């Protein structure tokens with residue numbers, strides 16, 4: 001059996017050993033942690049700022065949850081849902097719940113709901129088809145120059161809206177030594193990959209020495225230019241952002257961190273301190289928000305969130321339309337709500353504070369940015385634009401026509417042209433493969449060919465005599 005790096009590293013001298021049950025589990029530390037009785041999530045607890053104590057005392061069962069929030073006892077479906085989609089809430093994140101019912105945004109993002117069992121056909125366990133784009137286990141390679149490394153299946157808190165519900169928390173484990181070697185070999189063999197995102201689960205739940213091993217392995221590939229870490233730790237477990245961690249990360253620069261704040265209630269003094277530590281270590285910070293019904297689907301809430309983020313030196317990067325993931329239907333909003341929010345933000349916030357609204361397309365189509373339409377009309381001489389107020393302006397185009405943009409060099413060309421190649425005049429058509437019309441056209445072509453070859457001999461001789469008469 002392969003060695004999970006978690007087990008190997010937890011026993012190493014470099015990492016302060018995790019206490020008691022944390023070191024014993026074959027499937028990662030928290031499986032054992034969930035067996036220990038959680039302590040009351042009191043901010044007065046002497047170990048409140050110890051991230052390991054926070055992980056050890058996560059709320060994992062219906063019993064734990066109702067001990068802390070007795071008003072949830074009537075929601076018996078919570079236990080059933082948590083069996084299918086694991087629950088874990090750090091005491092810190094639980095302390096952000098202001099009202100112990102489903103009107104509270106923090107509670108909604110962390111406490112299971114009966115609606116998670118609703119599973120219409122159009123929802124899938126892996127709607128982005130990440131597993132299809134995995135050339136080696138644990139590495140998603142979709143876009144030419146980027147790859148995503150799944151470092152662990154563990155998170156400190158299991159978000160109810162998670163896109164990776166299929167893996168997050170089922171068995172809390174880490175990438176194995178063998179997998180990391182295989183991934184590193186793949187990256188060496190694919191120098192076109194310039195940007196590696198370390199994701200999970202949440203990679204910052206790993207011991208520092210293990211995260212360092214992963215960073216070191218990726219950094220050993222000369223063609224990798226930047227490393228990104230995707231984490232919700234600054235939001236749900238800010239105590240994890242220690243000086244030891246940030247100093248370690250800084251050794252592997254350029255490293256960027258993308259975090260995941262969804263609501264202004266998550267912007268607390270603790271989260272601010274965590275982001276400040278990361279920023280002070282020279283780590284640029286971005287944020288990915290998921291648009292969630294009943295949580296942040298109001299323009300003013302997103303505005304407040306974005307203002308809070310830039311105050312913490314975190315650049316709002318993406319506002320994601322909720323993916324078509326099984327178990328999250330109750331969180332989905334229509335796409336039009338995202339467009340409305342973007343319309344509201346423009347003119348109220350600086351461009352720096354406005355995220356890009358994107359749909360991560362089903363079937364592995366990748367991110368598709370969506371905006372309100374600001375282009376009213378265009379001609380070779382003039383373009384009519386509207387601004388956020390509805391004002392319409394003419395933008396005169398340059399008098400001298402522009403030369404055509406240079407074509408993509410053959411070395412960088414993908415196997416088929418994209419829309420840019422069409423608009424720049426470097427390709428004339430993109431034909432979707434396998435369409436019914438294309439199949440009909442292909443079969444008509446072969447019919448024509450067949451008609452010439454298979455025509456009746458009498459018809460052929462008649463045709464020949466006519467042709468020879470004509471020639472005479």
Ligand code: SF4
Pocket residue numbers: 154155157158159161162163164165168200201202231232
């Ligand atoms: S932290 Fe990320 S991977 Fe983990 S449950 Fe939340 S969204 Fe999913």
